[in-house]
Amino acid sequence: MAHDDSDHHHDNELDPMAARVRALETILTQKGLIDPAAIDVIVDTYETKVGPRNGARVVARAWVDADFADWLKRDATAAIASLSIAGRTGEHMQAVFNTPDIHNLVVCTLCSCYPWTVLGLPPVWYKAPPYRSRAVIDPRGVLEEFGLRLPQETRIRVWDSTSELRYLVVPMQPARTEGWDEERLAGLVTRDSMIGMGLALEPRAA
Amino acid sequence: MAHDDSDHHHDNELDPMAARVRALETILTQKGLIDPAAIDVIVDTYETKVGPRNGARVVARAWVDADFADWLKRDATAAIASLSIAGRTGEHMQAVFNTPDIHNLVVCTLCSCYPWTVLGLPPVWYKAPPYRSRAVIDPRGVLEEFGLRLPQETRIRVWDSTSELRYLVVPMQPARTEGWDEERLAGLVTRDSMIGMGLALEPRAA
Amino acid sequence: MNGPQDLGGQMGFGAVAPEKDEPVFHADWEKRALGLTLVAGAMGHWTLDESRFFRESLHPADYYASSYYEIWIKALEKLLVRHGFVTGEELAQGRALVSGTAPKRVPNASAIAASLARGSPYSRPMAAPPRFKLGERVRTKNFNPAGHTRLPRYARGRLGTVDAVRDGFVFPDTSAHGEGEQPQWLYTVVFNAAEIWGEGADPTLTISIDAWESYIEPA
Amino acid sequence: MNGPQDLGGQMGFGAVAPEKDEPVFHADWEKRALGLTLVAGAMGHWTLDESRFFRESLHPADYYASSYYEIWIKALEKLLVRHGFVTGEELAQGRALVSGTAPKRVPNASAIAASLARGSPYSRPMAAPPRFKLGERVRTKNFNPAGHTRLPRYARGRLGTVDAVRDGFVFPDTSAHGEGEQPQWLYTVVFNAAEIWGEGADPTLTISIDAWESYIEPA
Numbered sequence: 001m002a003h004d005d006s007d008h009h010h011d012n013e014l015d016p017m018a019a020r021v022r023a024l025e026t027i028l029t030q031k032g033l034i035d036p037a038a039i040d041v042i043v044d045t046y047e048t049k050v051g052p053r054n055g056a057r058v059v060a061r062a063w064v065d066a067d068f069a070d071w072l073k074r075d076a077t078a079a080i081a082s083l084s085i086a087g088r089t090g091e092h093m094q095a096v097f098n099t100p101d102i103h104n105l106v107v108c109t110l111c112s113c114y115p116w117t118v119l120g121l122p123p124v125w126y127k128a129p130p131y132r133s134r135a136v137i138d139p140r141g142v143l144e145e146f147g148l149r150l151p152q153e154t155r156i157r158v159w160d161s162t163s164e165l166r167y168l169v170v171p172m173q174p175a176r177t178e179g180w181d182e183e184r185l186a187g188l189v190t191r192d193s194m195i196g197m198g199l200a201l202e203p204r205a206a
Numbered sequence: 207m208a209h210d211d212s213d214h215h216h217d218n219e220l221d222p223m224a225a226r227v228r229a230l231e232t233i234l235t236q237k238g239l240i241d242p243a244a245i246d247v248i249v250d251t252y253e254t255k256v257g258p259r260n261g262a263r264v265v266a267r268a269w270v271d272a273d274f275a276d277w278l279k280r281d282a283t284a285a286i287a288s289l290s291i292a293g294r295t296g297e298h299m300q301a302v303f304n305t306p307d308i309h310n311l312v313v314c315t316l317c318s319c320y321p322w323t324v325l326g327l328p329p330v331w332y333k334a335p336p337y338r339s340r341a342v343i344d345p346r347g348v349l350e351e352f353g354l355r356l357p358q359e360t361r362i363r364v365w366d367s368t369s370e371l372r373y374l375v376v377p378m379q380p381a382r383t384e385g386w387d388e389e390r391l392a393g394l395v396t397r398d399s400m401i402g403m404g405l406a407l408e409p410r411a412a
Numbered sequence: 413m414n415g416p417q418d419l420g421g422q423m424g425f426g427a428v429a430p431e432k433d434e435p436v437f438h439a440d441w442e443k444r445a446l447g448l449t450l451v452a453g454a455m456g457h458w459t460l461d462e463s464r465f466f467r468e469s470l471h472p473a474d475y476y477a478s479s480y481y482e483i484w485i486k487a488l489e490k491l492l493v494r495h496g497f498v499t500g501e502e503l504a505q506g507r508a509l510v511s512g513t514a515p516k517r518v519p520n521a522s523a524i525a526a527s528l529a530r531g532s533p534y535s536r537p538m539a540a541p542p543r544f545k546l547g548e549r550v551r552t553k554n555f556n557p558a559g560h561t562r563l564p565r566y567a568r569g570r571l572g573t574v575d576a577v578r579d580g581f582v583f584p585d586t587s588a589h590g591e592g593e594q595p596q597w598l599y600t601v602v603f604n605a606a607e608i609w610g611e612g613a614d615p616t617l618t619i620s621i622d623a624w625e626s627y628i629e630p631a
Numbered sequence: 632m633n634g635p636q637d638l639g640g641q642m643g644f645g646a647v648a649p650e651k652d653e654p655v656f657h658a659d660w661e662k663r664a665l666g667l668t669l670v671a672g673a674m675g676h677w678t679l680d681e682s683r684f685f686r687e688s689l690h691p692a693d694y695y696a697s698s699y700y701e702i703w704i705k706a707l708e709k710l711l712v713r714h715g716f717v718t719g720e721e722l723a724q725g726r727a728l729v730s731g732t733a734p735k736r737v738p739n740a741s742a743i744a745a746s747l748a749r750g751s752p753y754s755r756p757m758a759a760p761p762r763f764k765l766g767e768r769v770r771t772k773n774f775n776p777a778g779h780t781r782l783p784r785y786a787r788g789r790l791g792t793v794d795a796v797r798d799g800f801v802f803p804d805t806s807a808h809g810e811g812e813q814p815q816w817l818y819t820v821v822f823n824a825a826e827i828w829g830e831g832a833d834p835t836l837t838i839s840i841d842a843w844e845s846y847i848e849p850a
Contacts, residue, residue, distance in 0.1 A: 001644035018660040021704055023725035025663055027717055030727035033674060033734050038743040039666030045747055046665070047655050091750040092798075106729040109639035109783050111683055112699055117750075121665070123653050127699040129472070136639040136785065136838050137556060137828055142647055155835045160639065162781045163800060163817055164753040192649075224441040229506035231444055233498055236508035239455060239515050244524040245447030251528055252446070253436050266431070287624055290630055297531040298579075315420035315564050318480055323531075329434050333480040335425040335691070340421045342566065342619050343609055343775060351428055361616045366420065368562045369581060369598055369622035370534040398430075415643040421775060424634040424691050472643055476692035552828025556640060569788075569829065610773025610788065 054085045055168055056189035058118060059200075060182040062095075063173040073097065078166065080118065089166055090117025096159060097170045098196075103154050104169045105143075105196035107111060107135035108161040115166035119191055126195065146197050169193065171200040172176035208210035260291045261374055262395035264324060265406075266388040268301075269379040279303065282374065286324065295372055296323025302365060303376045304402075309360050310375045311349075313341035313404035314367040321372035325397055332401065342366060352403050375399065377406040413558055416475035417468035420566040421609070426626075445481040449488050455515040457495050458525075461588035465560040466491050498528065507528060514592055536595035538580035542625070544599060548574045549631035552623060560588035563627045570607050571631055576600040583624055596625040632777055635694035637787040640828070644695075664700040668707050671741060674734040676714050680807035685710050716834055739749040753813035757799035761844070763818060767793045768804035768850035771842060773821065779807035782846045786838075789826050790850055794839055795819040815844040 013124045014022065028034045059078055062069040071079040077092035080086065093115060096104040107130045108114065114122035125131050134142050139156050143149070149155070173195040177185060192198035216247050218229065234240045264286055268275040277285040282299035284395060286292065299321060302310040314320065315338050320328035331337050340348050349355070355361070365373045377399040398404035419425075437443050439478035453463065466487035467476070475483060492498045511625040519527065544550055554569035555561070562584045586594045605617035637643075656662050665749065668757065685706035687694070694702060711717045715732035761767055773788035774780070781803045797817040803812045824836035 008836050015660075017664075017701055017704070018658065021660040021663050021667065022712075023722065024643075024704065024708065024717075025667055026669070026725060027721050027727050028671065028711075031716070031731065033716055033737060034667070034670045035737060035743075036737045037740040038670045038673075038738055039663060040668050041740045041744050042666040042747065043656075043662040045744070047662070051655075086734060087748045088746070088749060088750045091752040091756060109785075110636050110781060111686065121655055123650065124657070124698070125647050125649045128647075129638055129641070130647045132638040133641040134647065135720075137824075138833075139836060140833060145647055146649060153752070153835070156823075156833065157716065158836065158838045160783065160786075160838060160840045163797075163843075165797065165817070165819075165841050198647075221439075223445075223482055223485070224439065224630070225506075227441040227444050227448065229503065230485065230489065230492075230498075231448055232506060233502050233508050234448070234452065234492075237497070237512065237519060239497055240448070240451045241518060241520045241524075243521040244451045244454075244519055245444060247521045247525050248447040248494075248528065249437075251525070253443070257436075260449060292531065293529045294527070294531045297533045298535060315566075316417050316562060317467065327436055330429065330479070331428050331430050334428075334460050335419055335422070335446075336428045338419040339422040339425050339429065343605075344614075345617060346614060348428055352430060359616070361618070362614070363602075364568075364617065364619045366564065366619060366621045369563065369624075371578065371598070371600075371622050399600040403430075413642045414640055421633055421779065422691075423632045424688060424694075426690070469643060471645070471695070472641075473692060473695035475643075476690070476695065555831060557831070558642065558829050565784075609775050612774060612776070 001046050025177060030152055039054040046116070050087070050116060050187050052118070052189075052191035052194065053186070054066040054083075054120075055115070055118035055191070055194045057083055057182070058085065058095075058168065059170050059189045060186040061192065062170055063185055064182055069097075069170075072170070080168075084119055087117045089113075090115055092163075092165045093118070093157075094165050095168045095170050096157070098172045100172070101155060103150055103156050103196065104167075105135060105139050105156060105158045106161060106167040106169060107132060107158060109133070109136055110160075110162060113161035113164075113166065115168055117166075118168050119194055123191070143197065146192065171198075174200050176203050247350070252322070252327050256323060257292075258324070258395075258397035258400065259392070260289075260326075261321070261324035261397070261400045262392040263289055263388070264287060264301075264374065265376050265395045265400065266392035268376055269391055270388055273377075275303075278376070285372075291309050291323055293323045295319075296321055296370075298370050298371045299324070299374060300365075301374045302363070304378050306378070307361060309356055309362050310373075310376060311341060311345050311362060311364045311403065312367060312373040313364060315339070315342055316368060317367075319367035319370075319372065320373055323372075324374050325400060349403065352398065354404055375402040377404075379394065380406050380408050382409050413465075413468060413560065414556055414565055415468040416470065416472035417464075418565050420564045438515075442481045445485050445590075451486055451519065452492065452497075454517070454519045454524065454527060455497075456517055457497075457513070457515070458491055459587045461560055461582075461584040462590070463487060463491065464584070465588040466494075468560070494521045523535060534582045535579040536593060538595060538597060542577050542597040542599075544574050544597075544625070544628065545576070546574055546577055548599060550574055550599075550628040551631045552628050553626075557585070559585065561581075561585050563623065564621065566608055567601075567603065567621050567623075569602050570602040572601040572607070572620075574599050575602040578622070581624065584624075585624075599623050599625070599628065601628060632687060632779065632782055633646075633775055634683075634687040635691035635725045636683075637784050639783045661700045664704050668703045668844075671707055671711065671716075671736065673736070673738045673743065673746065674716075675736055676716075676734070677710055677733070678801075678806045680779055680801075680803040681809070682706060682710065683803070684807040685713075687779070700826050754798040755801060755812065757814065757816060759814040761796050761818075763796070763844070763847065765793055765796055769793055769818075769820060769847040770850045771840075771847050772845075776804070778804060780804050780842065782842065783840065785827055786820075786822065786840050786842075789822050791820040791822040791826070791839075793818050794821040797841070800843065802845075803847075804843075818842050818844070818847065820847060 112127040318333035602620040605613035824832035
């Protein structure tokens, strides 16, 4: 069995999906098709190591270092790798930069493509039909539900992730943060702002 | 209550939809919004009076009477009414005639529009997603699932019932039925053949 | 709306499954569902188009998991709530609790029998002549309204031919939303399958829709 | 395929519902579902594209009623059966009953850690130069394959502009069906919203997709 007995205490009433996944892991383990310890590694990686703090480091670096920002624009995969951030679903990165004129938004209408290396695993709303169906036809409406009302003259560019390219939105640096160091700036960079569903935090809110 | 006690014997274990409909009828009756006897009339009408035998009479008449066929082509509603067939969802009839060159097929991709007065209530498959999704893109595939393989050179015309017009397909008269009377011919006209999902029966099969 | 009802060309629903010697109804509740839908509609508070809009507004997961009479009943409940005839609490408890909207009419058995026999035409006299003529090349418009429309997604922005000029007909896109009948000329417009489905389309196939005048423009 | 996955522009799914302080996983089974999907894929018997095809091949009612990890698990079961690793009977009983396909490899914890850190690039060297150039006007093709494709329905037959010429990339439409990588040049193609959504489209909106070379043709 894939789990030791201590796991079973809180599973007295397994919900159907929990039971189904447990059964599948059991079968595959009994057949020697998988190593359950490999699953533990995956879970630990995305639960504790890889997440939006990676992306925030990239964005903060781009804010303070114009050369890095330029590199990120030209070759995001290499620029990001220079910060020791790389791996699965980060193989082909594209960084897209918000400006006063244009706001970038990322969606995967066909499944749930998302840049794991810089943002971790996607939130449920990113993978669910409401966002995937509406982001390409009514992005302003969706943004307003997230509390972000863009000026009417701001252009919106939606990037539908239909290939293995993965998009990272670089939000604009908030005003009154000149001279801040990278770590402090990174604290302003939310996950949603790197999908385009928000802005970087204002200094007072950070 | 809308039902007398005798109804309850076989309802000891109502399925959820049966319970839901029963509850709705109860509420509407208690509020005086409906007359349950009016429902009985509707059920009786479509269970015993209105059905594909109506359409078969129309088709058989068109086979034996060229003037009627011509009238049916020009003004199906009036021609059909001349046989005392009229009513709900038969207000705006169109008859479309199969020939050796063209086979007509009717679908309602958006809901379940169907010519009740001539065909009765639609079968489940006509209302369900497989037929509604496929009839407009792969009619040959659907026809083959119904056992009808049309010659490759036969053109297919699919009529998507997007308005209140209702389409009746007039199948070709089978060979070797010359001189048959209308009633006998009507026996060859299946419901499916009047949707375009079949042909009229061959004499030997009738 | 681009809702679950707009099925033309969608895939993944499996084989068409005709039933041998299919009965008119598969359960007693289906009979009552049909009747309830018709008699409640006969109160005269909503149009057929509004009924359709409520059906297609079911969540897609619900729509695709439901039989057609289930869809009818779920939409009917919402219509009755929307028009103030019943409350969610009444539906939950299965009995009348409060008074609601007064019905315009409550047809009895003979009134319903007469109305079934009579039908209710949707054609309307038109003051202006039709804009398009038989054989004319036209292009359907491209639009994606949140409200009701009878122009399927597969047939938008497509080049076709006017195959028939019909009559003036009640316009579903307004009639569904309490905005009146606003009748328009109706046309049957026919398309080659290749115009709609592109590469790999059946070369022997043509498809027609019935299109209200505002759905089309000169090609 | 025009399956349930092709959601762009569909309606009726309700509001986007972000969750405050959302955890990475909502239940322990989600952790195992993620891990199982990745380690089973690491056996090397199917491609990412084939996984996606199996997910979008779920019945639409099932797809729309399922959370994303549920979709993953349902598709994984089908993949494992399809490739002979498990049987339906084993899934029903929850235990191994028969021997099945021998796996090409069974990565252990350190192999998986290395593979997560390394990733697996989908770019491929191309012998021929790209057919289209930056800024060129192109039209996406119209096709409706029964198999896997990454050209969404909303973006078919549309006039756009090449916004970027990327690299050669594995072609999903063949890779999903055991027909090889057949890499093609990949482009980012951008469209005005009015080209896609027609009347009433947001005039400030542009939308781009990543399109393989065979998806587009000169405008």
